[in-house]
Amino acid sequence: MDFSEIEVYPPAELLIKRSNVCDQGGVGVVSTHPVSSGLKYQLKGQIVNDITQHTVEINPNLHFLDTQFTGYILHSCQPNAQLDMKNLTLDILRDIGIGEFLTIDYAKTESKLFRQFACSCHAPTCRRWIKGNSEVISEKGSAFIKSLSRVYP
Numbered sequence: 001m002d003f004s005e006i007e008v009y010p011p012a013e014l015l016i017k018r019s020n021v022c023d024q025g026g027v028g029v030v031s032t033h034p035v036s037s038g039l040k041y042q043l044k045g046q047i048v049n050d051i052t053q054h055t056v057e058i059n060p061n062l063h064f065l066d067t068q069f070t071g072y073i074l075h076s077c078q079p080n081a082q083l084d085m086k087n088l089t090l091d092i093l094r095d096i097g098i099g100e101f102l103t104i105d106y107a108k109t110e111s112k113l114f115r116q117f118a119c120s121c122h123a124p125t126c127r128r129w130i131k132g133n134s135e136v137i138s139e140k141g142s143a144f145i146k147s148l149s150r151v152y153p
């Protein structure tokens with residue numbers, strides 16, 4: 001496995017950019033060069049106690065804050081990358097082309113999200129409403145799911 005030891009952070013081939021594909025705040029991390037499956041990026045940031053929109057969970061009481069890179073990676077229910085919060089790496093799961101946004105599954109790391117949200121990632125396995133892996137679906141989420149079942153019974 002290739003391990004990219006990076007001197008520039010965030011890695012030069014990854015750029016924080018405004019996205020028009022999602023309703024997750026409008027900003028994501030896009031690749032400016034092809035990124036190969038199996039690549040790992042060492043993450044840099046600080047350990048904090050509170051959840052923010054740009055933190056990733058290490059455990060329910062400790063969160064990782066990286067406002068240069070990690071905190072802007074978008075969610076997908078079928079992501080092209082995943083976080084390893086033990087080793088603090090981003091692991092690329094499949095080849096990523098130029099201009100493609102990096103994605104992770106937020107529910108893989110987060111027991112509780114800063115904010116639950118509707119997902120429109122278009123994956124066949126899309127869960128439609130994204131929440132932390134140990135929290136209950138919010139009222140807004142239940143209403144949203146119910147409205148979908150009226151459209152697609």
Ligand SMILES: [Zn+2]
Nearest residue numbers: 077119121126
């Ligand atoms: Zn989805």
